[in-house]
Amino acid sequence: MRRLATIAGLAFLFSIPLWLGNFYLLHVCIITGIFIIAAMSLNLLLGYTGQLSLGHAAFFGIGAYVSSLASLGFEVHLLPDWLVTVDPKPVWFGMACAVVVTGLCGWAIGRIAFKVRGAYFVIVTISFAEVVRLVALNWDELTQGPMALNNIPPLSLVIPGLLDITFIGKVANYYLVLVFAILSYGIIARLVRSRAGRAMIALKENEALAASVGIDVTKYLVLATVMSAAIAGAAGALYAHYVRIVDPNVFLFIYTVTMVIMVVAGGKGTLAGPVVGGVIFGLLPEGLRSLAIAPEVQWIVYGILMILVVYLLPQGIVPALRPFLQHRRHLDAQKQPPADIPASEAMS
Amino acid sequence: MDQLLQHCLNALVLGGTYALLGIGLTLIFGIMRVVNFTHGELYSFGAYMMFMFVMLLHLDFFLSLVLAMLLGIALGAAIEFLLLRKLRGADIDTTMLVMIGAWIAMQNLEQLVWSGVAKSIKTPFPSSPLVMGALSVSWNRLFVLAVALGLILCTYALVNRTRLGRAMRATFQDPDTAALMGVDIGTIYMSTFALGSGLAAAAGALLGPIFVVTPTMGDLASLKAFAIVILGGLGNIVGATIGGFILAFIEELGAGYISSGYRDAMGFLLIIAILLVRPTGLFSRKERIG
Numbered sequence: 001m002r003r004l005a006t007i008a009g010l011a012f013l014f015s016i017p018l019w020l021g022n023f024y025l026l027h028v029c030i031i032t033g034i035f036i037i038a039a040m041s042l043n044l045l046l047g048y049t050g051q052l053s054l055g056h057a058a059f060f061g062i063g064a065y066v067s068s069l070a071s072l073g074f075e076v077h078l079l080p081d082w083l084v085t086v087d088p089k090p091v092w093f094g095m096a097c098a099v100v101v102t103g104l105c106g107w108a109i110g111r112i113a114f115k116v117r118g119a120y121f122v123i124v125t126i127s128f129a130e131v132v133r134l135v136a137l138n139w140d141e142l143t144q145g146p147m148a149l150n151n152i153p154p155l156s157l158v159i160p161g162l163l164d165i166t167f168i169g170k171v172a173n174y175y176l177v178l179v180f181a182i183l184s185y186g187i188i189a190r191l192v193r194s195r196a197g198r199a200m201i202a203l204k205e206n207e208a209l210a211a212s213v214g215i216d217v218t219k220y221l222v223l224a225t226v227m228s229a230a231i232a233g234a235a236g237a238l239y240a241h242y243v244r245i246v247d248p249n250v251f252l253f254i255y256t257v258t259m260v261i262m263v264v265a266g267g268k269g270t271l272a273g274p275v276v277g278g279v280i281f282g283l284l285p286e287g288l289r290s291l292a293i294a295p296e297v298q299w300i301v302y303g304i305l306m307i308l309v310v311y312l313l314p315q316g317i318v319p320a321l322r323p324f325l326q327h328r329r330h331l332d333a334q335k336q337p338p339a340d341i342p343a344s345e346a347m348s
Numbered sequence: 349m350d351q352l353l354q355h356c357l358n359a360l361v362l363g364g365t366y367a368l369l370g371i372g373l374t375l376i377f378g379i380m381r382v383v384n385f386t387h388g389e390l391y392s393f394g395a396y397m398m399f400m401f402v403m404l405l406h407l408d409f410f411l412s413l414v415l416a417m418l419l420g421i422a423l424g425a426a427i428e429f430l431l432l433r434k435l436r437g438a439d440i441d442t443t444m445l446v447m448i449g450a451w452i453a454m455q456n457l458e459q460l461v462w463s464g465v466a467k468s469i470k471t472p473f474p475s476s477p478l479v480m481g482a483l484s485v486s487w488n489r490l491f492v493l494a495v496a497l498g499l500i501l502c503t504y505a506l507v508n509r510t511r512l513g514r515a516m517r518a519t520f521q522d523p524d525t526a527a528l529m530g531v532d533i534g535t536i537y538m539s540t541f542a543l544g545s546g547l548a549a550a551a552g553a554l555l556g557p558i559f560v561v562t563p564t565m566g567d568l569a570s571l572k573a574f575a576i577v578i579l580g581g582l583g584n585i586v587g588a589t590i591g592g593f594i595l596a597f598i599e600e601l602g603a604g605y606i607s608s609g610y611r612d613a614m615g616f617l618l619i620i621a622i623l624l625v626r627p628t629g630l631f632s633r634k635e636r637i638g
Binding site for chain 1: 377381383431434440441442444445446448449450451452453454455456457459460567571574575578607609610612613615616617619620623624
């Protein structure tokens, strides 16, 4: 039953470009998909370790910049008489660099920020994102500042004699993003259901207790941050090679807020939560736009919805739906021998 | 040398308003454990009210200042009553998300009402600055510094010398015990939020005429207020005052001698550096208010 639903869902997602004739809507789907990947990575931190990082756009933006710069090539004076020149690299290599660099940033920020918790942690992560934004704005020798990086090449995969694809155009990018999203989902699901994932959930539930049974608190928090940052970086790289222009606005706080809303509305600490929240809050602005109201009103509605979600569905949409699904499963179970429940569900 | 003194003088004026912002936030943060993302919106609200009273309704400048602050207090009380009252006892992330939602809605409402065009406010002060040797400072800025210092002293006296202040300090230390001793926690929370909001609105109303008023002016103000709170330690009024001046000096000197592009980054780098060394802030020996 469950497997069938998964296959049907995936088949639906893969079929979208076949029947959706409108390229603009497909573009909205692609951007939503990229943000869902970022939201899933944020969920790893917020939902499973319980640490609210409000600097997530920084990892997304760093990923976008690193991948773009590596594939465009750049020249920069690290010291007044020390010029570093990097020739353009293949795009897949740039994306790999983006994942590695954001992972390292996640490691560094994790080491620094996990000296503090709660509100202090939140403020450190905001500060980090703001510093990175100001660097991207002011270091114009490297980043072109507000002039933005233009003509970023699209991703192309070439295996001589076997494969030669350039991901240009909406349909190709849609599938690219979809495959990345499924991959990220798989990685996060594996991580969360592993020993490390159980350690993270234990930390969220009760840090002192987790530490007392021998869980290395900092190690698992940093691990979660590194994974989370690397996936957000990959999403940023996807974004850069899809829209093919990157400016310092990718670091804006509002992007972090968008990811947070997606996670919280969908249900933090559930695998499906960011996906459900992402679909709703990714497509909602388009729905509001079709009502032909001013962009300010769209954002006002966005803010009010966020408040309402916290009030009405404090656990998020997916956990709120769970009783209904479990009721169904209960009925199924009466007909069939009981299937074992995945660890993450038994836990949450 | 003259240049250095001039920078210090500018920093002093800026520091006064930073301190106002920081004190408001540190009270709210310390007593209510709410990370108040609407703080910057109260700041821009104060500036817009100033614009409305002075430029549209042609009221007296000083009367407008008082009105802007009173409206800030009222708005703060309303936010506490409508959004935070039901969430008492909720964890810090929950209230933070509600405040983020309120911040987005308020900022865009402001944009809708006032449009994105920057507004400037006329002042009754003479346009020629006060010149002392090689230094010069505008009368308006001197006025801002004086009012800011006055408000800081009033707040300090309110918290340390009045019955309300004593109840606030008791709530800060232990809300449950304070409630058992007959302190009405609801009133304390509401007056704390209203007081903090009023101080933010006052800072906006004071700085509005110096700079220009835009809907997004509150964003950086919020973030800087957080920096000041961290510098000074949670709930520490003296710490927030000193923190405000420190941040202003670092920004002003950093912009003057290092790079003006990174002016706003100084504060954030400072936060990260301080949390590396002293995670509980520079001036916090123990967590106490006052």
